[in-house]
Structure formats: structure tokens, C-alpha cells
Amino acid sequence: MDRHWSDRPNRSAATRPATRPFVRVRGRHAAMSRRQRWERSYVRSLVLCDLLAGTAAGAVTFGLRFGDEVTSYNLAYMILSALLPALLLAVLAVSRAYERRYLFVGTDEYQRVFRGGVGLIAGVAVVSYGLDLDLARGYVLAALPTAIVSSVVLRFALRKRLHLTRSRGDSMRRVILVGHELAVIGMTRQLRRERYHGLEVVGACLPPGHDGVGVGGPQGLAVYGTFDDVAGAVEQADADTVVVLSCPELDGAAVRRLAWRLERDEVDLVVASALVDVAGARTTIRPFDGLPMLHVEHPRLHGGSRLVKEVFDRLGALLLLMIFGPLLVAVALAVRMTSRGPVLFRQVRVGRDGRLFRIFKFRSMYVDAEARLAELRHLNEHDGVLFKIRDDPRVTRVGHYLRRFSLDELPQLLNVLLGQMSLVGPRPPLPSEVAAYADDVRRRLAVKPGMTGLWQVSGRSDLPWEEAVRLDLRYVENWTLSLDLVILLRTMTAVVRSSGAY
Secondary structure (H helix, E strand, O other), X not given: OOOEOOOOOOHHHHOOOOOOOOOOOOOOOXXXXXXXXXHHHHXXXXXXXXXXXXXXXXXXXXXXXXXXXXXXXXXXXXXXXXXXXXXXXXXXXXXXXXXHHHOOOOOHXXXXXXXXXXXXXXXXXXXXXXXXXXXXXXXXXXXXXXXXXXXXXXXXXXXXXXXXXXXXXXXOEEEEEEOOHHHHHHXXXXXXXXXXXXXXXXXXXXXXXXXXXXXXXXOOOEEOOOHHHHHHHHHHHOOOEEEEEOOOOOOHHXXXXXXXXXXXXXXXXXXXXXXXXXXXXXXXXXXXXXXXXXXXXXXXXXXXXXXXXXXXXXXXXXXXXXXXXXXXXXXXXXXXXXXXXXXXEEEEEEOHHHOEEEEEEEOOEOOOOOOXXXXXHHHOOOOOOOXXXXXXXOEOHHHHHHHHOOHHHOOHHHHHHOOOOEEEOOOOOOXXXXXXXXXXXXXXXXXXXXXXXXXXXXXXXXXXXXXXXXXXXXXXHOOOHHHHHHHHHHXXXXXXXXXXXX
């Protein structure tokens, strides 16, 4: 197949300023050399962040516990505070929190930091007990958790800076997609929408017989040939990553041969499986009669981990209610003084296992909003069962600001406190929406709905319906407490950015 070039430039390449052109590094390890510069810089920044977290935690805890005077009694604690950054660094290195496979995206990095922190606290407890050291428990229980939490927050901030850099077209991996045309188009759209993954699609290889018109035209991608031309495509496109999509032509033997051809230049090979999107965290490879078999664990919808989530939700909601108490009063007064009607809006929603409950929100619409819904139904801008329009005439003047910064959602903390909702989970649907659900979409009702979730931090109302469902199902199937923490952190930036909020 001849190579087909599109007149339209790749969207990711088009965002790269002329002052920062792509420069190819030639040689046997060209692909690794292109990435190593920014990846090494990122890891160095992680080390500095962890040193800063350990130093700040040790200094602040020592100052609060002993003041600024050094005596013979607290001299040992001052030495321990000075050693805390190096100790934290060593523990995180043992936990493999600096390995590049766990960085940049996902929650693995944060999980390893938390595991290292728990191990550090347990190790200090065992050593102090075994050597009969008279350590102040208050100091240990304040310094070590503070260091771990500070490390996670700084790592999160560093990752957000990386995502901002990637939105400008820098620190990206150049990707060749291998698969059928529709799969290539779908993956290209997703990666261009979610640029924080750092994968810049620069070309594709299609099965024999495909002309690549759908890929080269609307998507602006170059088609470099068939599956047998992948190695040459990597060379021509200056790519450093090959993503193989699910297709029957590429079986185990074909992928193995492809890996052999790519290992010479150390080009990364990624196999995108539809199963991983559903059960990625629950898949393990186990030998069966000499053959590696992919075993899928059942999702953790019940048991001890869900009890931890219940406790986390209730305590978190209570704490947030106390923190946002003055803001809740101010918003209530603003709603009351600017439009006629009640302060709170109550509506029946569907919760876990189809149970109905009344959700609490600050009223952001006029009191006749429900009655006017039928006359506005034809203006719906959403492609699914949801009803969304950007300039909804039913929204009050104050309501626009409440929706923009999600302040109307704050009373849902009461629903969380009552056990009807979670801090993080799928969107709470209306009964009419549930009635229109397909069978697979009903899987969203296996867990409690949440105040925030993957769809909220990934674009909110700007997302197509299928993508919102996919994100909610991914959360249901692969829930972890660390994922909840990451979503809560991302919610803060999503609220400030206010994209998709209307």
C-alpha cells in the first residue's frame, strides 16, 4: 500500500510552536533518547518534591511539638527531623514510586506513595519497640503522615503541570496506531480529547485492502502501509511508541514478531485491549498447564473495602460541611434574595440498586423550570438521555454562577452524610433517565451515585453520552480508595476551570 498523506496537519503537531520544533535524535536508541530528556527532568522534580515534603513535615512537626529551642531532650528529634527527607526518599524508592511505568497518568504512583508511607510508619513502630526507643507517639503520628500527604499533593501538582505542558504539544510520545480503520479513528479522537495521556498520534498502519481515506481525510493522519510496514512507519514518522488495537489479524505470534522488530530501537509497544478498559486493575496472568491465562477478578462491590469507603464518605462529608458552613449560608442568602422560591431544590433521583431518594441542591432555576421543560426539549444539546443546553433560560442570574463553580452541588453533602450518596461515584440519574437505560448502562446503579466522578473531572457536560457511560462503568469496575482521592483532587481543578459546567 502506498503511503497516503493528508493535507491537514496533525492536531498535536499543529499546536507545537515554531520555536520548539521536533528534533530527531538518531542512533540505535533514538526513541529512548527523545524521551529521556523530559522524563529525567520529571523524575528529578519528583525527588525534589519528596525532599521538600519530608523537610517541611519534619520542621513543622518539630516546631509545633518542641518550639524553636533545642535541648538535650529534643536533640534526637531534631536529628530525626533532619533524616526524615532521606528516609522518605529511600522508602519511596523501595516502593518503586520513581519508576517511569507508574508515572505521568493513573493512580499507581499515588498508591505506591501511600503503601510506602504505611510501611514507613510500621517500620518505625517495629524498630522503636524492638530497640525500646522512647519515641513520642504524637511526633511520629504527626510527622510521617504529614510527609506522605505532602508528597502526594506535590506530586499531583507536578503532574498537573505536566498535563498543562502536554496541552501545548510538549513532552508527548509520538504514536503509530496499528489496527482497523474504525478502531484507529476512535482511538485517535480519544487521545486527542484526553491529551494529558501524552500520546500524540502521528500515523497509522491498516490491514491490507484499506485505502485509509477515513483516517487520512477527517483525522489528518498519514497511513504508512499495512501491518507488515510498522517498523518502517516508526522510522519515517519519527515515532517512539506503537499502539496495537484489537483486531483478529494480529494474534499472539504476529505481535511477538512485531515486538522483535521494534526492540532494536527500543520503541515502546502497547497493546490496547478492550478488556483492560473494563477490568484493568482486576486482571492477572496465571499459568495454566504451561500456558499464560488472563484471569479476571470480580469487582469489589461489597466487603471490607466498601466499608472503608462508607466511613471515608461520612467523615469526609462531615468535615466538608464544617469547612464550607459559612459559604453555604452565604449562598443560601444569595438564592433567597435574588429570586422567588425555596432555597433548596429537592428532586427524586435513583441511587444504589435502583433505590429512590431525594437529592438536595441549591436552587439555580426559576420555580417553573420543570413546567417549561417540554417547550425546551427540542433545544437539547446532549446526545444521550440527559437534557442539557448551554444558555438555559430557566437558570437564574445567581444560578449561572452557582453552576459554573458547582456551588449548587454543596447541599449534596447532606445526602452523603445520610448514606444515600458517596463523595465520588457515577452521576445520580433521574428515574426517567434510568427508564431509558440499556442493560449494560444499568451497571452504573451497582454503587452509590457520587457528588463528583470520572465524568465530572473529564469534561462534564461537554462529554458525549457514550464516553460518560464508559467512564462511569470504568469507575464501578475498578474502584479503589486512591482513585477516589485522585478524583477529589482533580475535582478542585475542574471546578476552577469550570469547563463543561452549564
